[in-house]
Amino acid sequence: MKKILYIGSKFLLGFLLVIGGIAHFNNTEFYIKAMPSFLPFGEFIVYASGVIEILLGILLVITKTSRNAAFAIIVLFIAIFPANVNMYLNHSDFPEMSETALLIRLPIQLLLIGWAYIYTRQKEDK
Template sequence: MSMLKRVFCVLLTVVMLLAGAAHFTMTATYVAIMPSFLPFPLALVYLSGVLEIVLGLGLQIPALRRLAAWGLVALLIAVLPANINQAVHNLQPEGLQMSQTMLWVRIPMQLVFIAWAFWLTRPERQGG
């Protein structure tokens, strides 16, 4: 693994660990932005937090790295509706108040995280 990819892999792990932990320390905040069509919002918040932590740690295990990165791609796509829901309805739960502009900026930022995780699924090019 190249040095650049290694650094970005560690950074994504840190981001996922912090985000996952936030699901347990700011649970009500995440529940408040869940789209109403999703069942069991509290359980989904906890599940996504656990997955962020487990998959983030999985990035640091070479044998699991690609699988963990694919898992993060899927998870980040799965939680995108909550970010969209928050922006569309201007939801401002305690602990996650943002300007309307920032709520909309979070959506393309999520796409950057998806691309980042996807990049980590790609094998290193040999000899070039």
Template sequence: MMKKFLVYSLSAFYITAGINHFFSPEFYLEMMPDYLPFHELLNVTSGLAEITLGSLVLYERMRKIICYGIILLLLAIYPANINMLLTALEGKDFGFPIWALYARLPIQFLFIYWAWFIRDFKFSEEPTQI
């Protein structure tokens, strides 16, 4: 039952985060490192990737490859999280305390573990209750 909850909550988390890229693009654009080109395109692409991966993780046949995709996405956006902290340390106010931006960095690895943990889960393996 726990893994089923983790699959559904992971799906909801990424779909919601992906949708947020379109409702609050300025948040994501501000955190992107200057050395990356095409910030608007990267925002849309990462938002669509989160929505797609979050939706497809619900399909057992695709779950393993989708979880690897989520892990790759998390690794790809990690520099933006570092940049957000560094920019905040230089005085930019993102609306979060500095300690939260530090805490966010290792939390990304918990998200990676979350995807890794559920990658092989099959709903059909869930014990039935009488």
């Protein structure tokens, strides 16, 4: 049962990353608006991060690349944290989300990092 949960949750995280990456292409303006204004080349960063998310989601579920992908996912989650902070600080720019929802997203980022960390600790699926 533990192995099923381990593999199932890894596939779920990988799937969520792929879906999130695809969203960068389907809702580019939202992601550009979420980025801190001091970052240049907003559209390029949104597309590049979307591709990276998709690739990491796929690499996470491949046993051979899972551990390295998990480390990269942690780096990705840390790198996108300023966008979540920016969204909260500029909550009026995101009327589709409540200020509370934007605030809750911040600690959720830590949970996502913890979730990815699980897959850095094992070289093979248990």
